[in-house]
Amino acid sequence: MLDPKLLRSQTEQVAAQLARRGFVFDLDRFNALEARRKQLQTETERLQSERNAGSKRIGQAKAKGEDVTPILESMDALKRQLGDNEQALAALQTEFEDFALRLPNLPHASVPDGKDDNDNVEVRRWGTPSSIENPKDHADLGEALGQMDFAAGAKLTGARFTVLRGGLARLHRALVQFMLDVHTREHGYEEVYVPYIVNAASLRGTGQLPKFGEDLFALKGEQEWFLIPTAEVPVTNLLREEIVAAETLPRRWVAHTPCFRSEAGSAGRDTKGMIRQHQFEKVELVHAVEPSQSYETLEQLTRHAEAILQKLELPYRVLALCTGDMGAGAAKTYDIEVWLPSQQRYREISSCSNCEDFQARRMLARYRGANGKPELLHTLNGSGLAVGRTLVAILENYQRADGSVEVPAALRPYLDGVEAITA
């Protein structure tokens, strides 16, 4: 959510900033809403003040044993009008809040302008794609090994689910352990285990609700519960409605969770293989920092995610997303894309974002600053990395002519020294 004060005092500048990301801000509606709210709120508070004074007089008169019926009669009309006003104001405030909750974040000045992913800017590359003759894609490799079973996934549930067996299932698990170990041992993150089901308030806090509910799996039942689309939701919400001491900052958390996404609107895209699934594992990095630190932290966070690819010796590049391609909560985002030989292109494997105070304001995540007053934190998150896609990248980049797959050296300690996955 954007700062309501900024929204009110510099409406047109905000609208212009949002236009950079292709968002159309309804100025007329906003101004009309604000004019009514201001008038109604001032009037309602005046009536409340009058009522409070009247009630106090009644209390004092009763204490002295005086007759209070004249005052009670004079309060009658006030009561009715106040009731009407309060109701109208509450409706208006709900409308304002809903409007504000659907606005995306302001893009940082350094974010390149652009319409879609064609306008993203490459900032660096690492590694050299190896030349593999007639590279197979991961799905063919996995199926030939007898360890990646899409038919079984489809039978158990449906499309976009996969069953892994044997060596690949183990490699998949090893990746999780490896990533967690690197981030906790070498990058100083605290590992957390969190719920995979969250309530609506948590999703509102990180920005998935109210606007992007169709991307989520909602649970049936009495509670309004959802499967998490990313660990960013439960982990960042650890700070919801908290005021933490400045000395405890920065906070850095790493969590491994499954992620569940409905993939509504992505029909026909990445239908083959494990690239786009309804359920996938991810190791997520989350930071909460003082505002002055957040852009430096974004660089660190991105490097932490890159470190995993470097240790696995997988070629990648880093992109600065353009204004039109960023997620709604982000002020700035770097995507990391890994090389996939079968597609002869780089594909997203991590997304690292600085949300500034966008999420913190929604969830009231604050710290006590130097002046003793609560200040909003800045929150950041990034994949470190998407495990399924990392498995895909290993299969494709480490494939051998005989159909077996070499195990990256960094992972061998997690697999009892096994050097290759074979049928």
Next chain:
RNA sequence: GGAGAGAUGGCAGAGUGGUCUAUUGCGGCGGUCUUGAAAACCGCUGACGGGCAACCGUCCGGGGGUUCGAAUCCCUCUCUCUCCGCCA
């Protein structure tokens, strides 16, 4: 699942219809004293919103209700604790 007890500012903890502008303690901040510190003493110290300001309003777990007036009474939901049952 059954029975009971709770939820009040950073923490602890009073308040059971109107002198509540929410008592008090701890913690924190400032001061006095001191070479410095500690102790002692004095003062300040919740959040959010509106207003140029004076000031006003809202908030006692969430929501709803009764009342001129609710932390306090009623309904409802959530969470926590104790005991019983079941359970990985």
